[in-house]
Amino acid sequence: MTTTTVNPTYRLELTSSPHVHSRWSTKQAMWMVIIALLPPTISAVVFFGFYQLLIIAVSIGFAVGTEALIKTIRKRQINIKDGSAVITGLLLALILPPNFNLAFTALGSIVAIGLGKEIFGGLGYNIFNPALVGRAFLQASFPVAITTWEKPNFAVDTISSATPLAAFKFDSVVTQLSSLFIGNIGGSLGETSSIAVLLGGIFLIAIGVANYRIPLAMIIGVIVFGGIFWLVDPVAYPNPLFHLLAGGFLFGTFFMATDWVSSPITAKGMWIFGLGISLVLVIIRLFGGLPEGVMYAILFMNAFVPMINRYTRPQIFGEAK
Amino acid sequence: MKTKATLSQEYVKGLWDQNPVFKQVLGMCPTLAVTVSAINGIAMALATTFVLVFSSLIISIIRKLIPTQVRIAAYILIIATFVTLVDLVMKAQFPELSKSLGPYIPLIVVNCLILGRQEAFSSKNGVGRSVLDALGMGTGFLGALFVLGGIREILGTRTLLGFQVLPDFYEPWLIMILPAGAFLTLGLLMGFSNAYIAKKKNKERETLREKYLKPKSPTVNAQEA
Amino acid sequence: MKIVIHMLVTLSIIGIISGGLLSEVSGWAAPKIAAHRKAATEKAVFTVQPEAKNQQKVETVDFELYKVFDDQNNPIGYALPFEGNGFQGKIRLMVGVKNDLKEIVGLQILEQVETPGLGTKVTEDDFLNKFVNLSSVPKILPVKVEPTSKPTNEVQTITGATISSKAVIAIVNAGMEKLRKVKEEGGEL
Numbered sequence: 001m002t003t004t005t006v007n008p009t010y011r012l013e014l015t016s017s018p019h020v021h022s023r024w025s026t027k028q029a030m031w032m033v034i035i036a037l038l039p040p041t042i043s044a045v046v047f048f049g050f051y052q053l054l055i056i057a058v059s060i061g062f063a064v065g066t067e068a069l070i071k072t073i074r075k076r077q078i079n080i081k082d083g084s085a086v087i088t089g090l091l092l093a094l095i096l097p098p099n100f101n102l103a104f105t106a107l108g109s110i111v112a113i114g115l116g117k118e119i120f121g122g123l124g125y126n127i128f129n130p131a132l133v134g135r136a137f138l139q140a141s142f143p144v145a146i147t148t149w150e151k152p153n154f155a156v157d158t159i160s161s162a163t164p165l166a167a168f169k170f171d172s173v174v175t176q177l178s179s180l181f182i183g184n185i186g187g188s189l190g191e192t193s194s195i196a197v198l199l200g201g202i203f204l205i206a207i208g209v210a211n212y213r214i215p216l217a218m219i220i221g222v223i224v225f226g227g228i229f230w231l232v233d234p235v236a237y238p239n240p241l242f243h244l245l246a247g248g249f250l251f252g253t254f255f256m257a258t259d260w261v262s263s264p265i266t267a268k269g270m271w272i273f274g275l276g277i278s279l280v281l282v283i284i285r286l287f288g289g290l291p292e293g294v295m296y297a298i299l300f301m302n303a304f305v306p307m308i309n310r311y312t313r314p315q316i317f318g319e320a321k
Numbered sequence: 322m323k324t325k326a327t328l329s330q331e332y333v334k335g336l337w338d339q340n341p342v343f344k345q346v347l348g349m350c351p352t353l354a355v356t357v358s359a360i361n362g363i364a365m366a367l368a369t370t371f372v373l374v375f376s377s378l379i380i381s382i383i384r385k386l387i388p389t390q391v392r393i394a395a396y397i398l399i400i401a402t403f404v405t406l407v408d409l410v411m412k413a414q415f416p417e418l419s420k421s422l423g424p425y426i427p428l429i430v431v432n433c434l435i436l437g438r439q440e441a442f443s444s445k446n447g448v449g450r451s452v453l454d455a456l457g458m459g460t461g462f463l464g465a466l467f468v469l470g471g472i473r474e475i476l477g478t479r480t481l482l483g484f485q486v487l488p489d490f491y492e493p494w495l496i497m498i499l500p501a502g503a504f505l506t507l508g509l510l511m512g513f514s515n516a517y518i519a520k521k522k523n524k525e526r527e528t529l530r531e532k533y534l535k536p537k538s539p540t541v542n543a544q545e546a
Numbered sequence: 547m548k549i550v551i552h553m554l555v556t557l558s559i560i561g562i563i564s565g566g567l568l569s570e571v572s573g574w575a576a577p578k579i580a581a582h583r584k585a586a587t588e589k590a591v592f593t594v595q596p597e598a599k600n601q602q603k604v605e606t607v608d609f610e611l612y613k614v615f616d617d618q619n620n621p622i623g624y625a626l627p628f629e630g631n632g633f634q635g636k637i638r639l640m641v642g643v644k645n646d647l648k649e650i651v652g653l654q655i656l657e658q659v660e661t662p663g664l665g666t667k668v669t670e671d672d673f674l675n676k677f678v679n680l681s682s683v684p685k686i687l688p689v690k691v692e693p694t695s696k697p698t699n700e701v702q703t704i705t706g707a708t709i710s711s712k713a714v715i716a717i718v719n720a721g722m723e724k725l726r727k728v729k730e731e732g733g734e735l
Binding site: 386387388390391394395398399401402405406409410412413414416495498 | 549552553556557560561564567568571572574575578582586661662663
Binding site for chain 3: 170
């Protein structure tokens with residue numbers, strides 16, 4: 001037995017946000033999100049075939065693997081069981097186009113975890129939503145592959161493989177709202193079916209994992225901002241309901257913007273955040289070069305979250321103004 | 322008084338210890354903007370080095386003649402002269418290269434690396450030391466831009482200096498030749514270099530601790546005895 | 547006072563030496579640079595006007611325009627460099643048109659910053675050749691399917707690069723409009 005003269009070190013355990021601000025622990029909440037993501041996952045398989053499960057598997061596999069590898073290199077505890085890497089992988093897969101190249105999927109997953117999360121210090125330290133970082137990287141790297149869409153399984157001849165937003169933007173074709181609602185349209189895996197996304201999203205809010213404020217602010221925002229343009233010129237600008245149901249808006253609303261880590265913590269901040277996303281989104285969709293902008297709108301507002309938190313902090317009682 | 326560095330140290334310090342890109346974080350504009358390919362990086366670095374060396378040479382010669390109040394104006398005049406020289410020669414002899422580097426050649430004038438070295442070094446040191454310092458900084462700049470441009474070119478177009486180095490089935494990551502790729506590559510390179518240095522320092526501290534704390538411990542000796 | 551004079555003298559001397567040196571170098575470089583520029587322009591002009599043997603800059607208009615001649619030195623048309631907004635930045639192109647200012651004979655993209663692999667398809671021959679023998683009156687129209695009848699004023703846009711294709715068409719239209727306007731107003735081309 002040897003003893004040393006070096007003092008034993010006592011360690012103060014510090015954790016960063018997400019702190020528990022709901023009745024669920026981080027771990028429980030993460031698994032609830034995975035349950036909520038089941039309906040969009042099922043709709044992806046129904047509309048685009050079983051191959052999509054392979055994309056999901058690759059995405060989750062590489063996300064978990066990257067997390068484990070980086071934690072090992074940094075000699076940190078591996079917390080795969082908290083489910084956050086699984087969610088990032090699943091979210092990333094669900095916002096990719098159907099039949100997407102598996103190698104690209106793996107790369108996106110590595111980037112999402114590596115550059116989106118771990119490089120900032122891991123869960124709780126990331127500024128941006130990791131899955132969206134992965135998607136943005138793929139969008140910039142493989143612009144052709146990521147805008148190549150598949151026809152859904154039950155497509156009738158009138159439905160083309162182009163997404164409703166692209167069809168509207170480039171060819172002024174308006175897709176029926178009922179198709180948007182069911183999801184029999186071209187688009188990313190889990191984003192096409194509004195009803196499936198709503199099912200999962202309402203479940204999350206009902207059990208208290210996601211706060212209602214951000215989704216509500218976004219929905220009100222897109223109806224108001226989109227509605228203003230629609231009222232000005234109903235031919236050139238789409239109906240606000242179209243904004244609501246087309247593309248990745250609902251998916252982004254319930255599963256991306258509500259991310260605990262990269263959204264504001266104050267009630268007022270959540271409203272600002274949600275309204276900000278919908279304003280940026282409407283501007284990108286109507287005046288930008290790209291047909292869709294949910295990803296960039298959320299990433300853009302993610303960058304403002306520290307500032308929003310700072311300025312919406314409740315005033316300390318008795319503090320002089 | 323601090324002993325003066327040897328002449329070779331004046332050159333070597335720019336390569337790594339005071340590398341303009343990774344350590345001093347100077348000249349970020351050309352570093353990020355032109356490194357879409359290795360050859361662009363090399364050309365940019367050579368042009369910058371040329372301007373840096375000749376400016377340092379001239380300024381260290383006339384450093385005692387320039388009144389302090391107008392020294393910055395005088396430095397900028399001299400630097401601008403050499404930059405214009407490079408720009409004209411490039412346009413006349415290498416029109417293709419000049420086109421791909423675009424406005425970044427004239428912008429060497431405002432590269433803080435050059436003015437920084439004049440203010441911090443050439444205005445206070447002799448001709449030999451100033452030229453060696455400029456050459457060292459230039460070489461460090463060249464190395465950094467070559468590595469950055471090389472990585473971006475390989476991943477973004479699967480070639481290096483125009484020769485294909487990655488197989489055809491590798492799909493180029495277009496992001497690497499876009500501005501975002503420049504930030505990602507530079508950030509990761511800086512991160513890795515800092516992590517490496519931190520690790521090295523930690524190790525040194527460990528060895529020092531081993532050396533000075535362990536043997537003095539009486540309990541260890543007692544046990545051995 | 548002495549220091550002010552010192553300052554003025556130092557800066558003046560540096561300025562004079564610098565100016566002298568640069569004017570020498572510029573005298574050597576200027577003709578070479580002009581030659582490079584001329585070669586580049588001629589190359590572009592002759593690509594959009596394949597039958598041309600000679601070209602001359604039109605001096606009577608306030609924009610850049612080249613008149614081209616065949617081997618008998620008869621004027622056969624014009625080459626017009628023109629620019630406008632693309633998807634991410636400016637697109638600069640050169641369009642060749644016959645004397646009647648109606649039939650386009652060639653198109654070349656000179657500068658662009660479109661998305662690599664997607665928008666950059668507008669620089670490829672597959673797209674540019676669609677403009678050969680195209681009628682530019684009243685306007686070139688972007689369409690989804692390949693036009694069957696010839697001559698036509700319709701150009702099929704590139705799938706996935708609709709914005710860039712439409713931008714190129716819009717720039718060509720704007721350029722032709724400008725040329726015709728000059729002619730209608732009795733200007734000399």
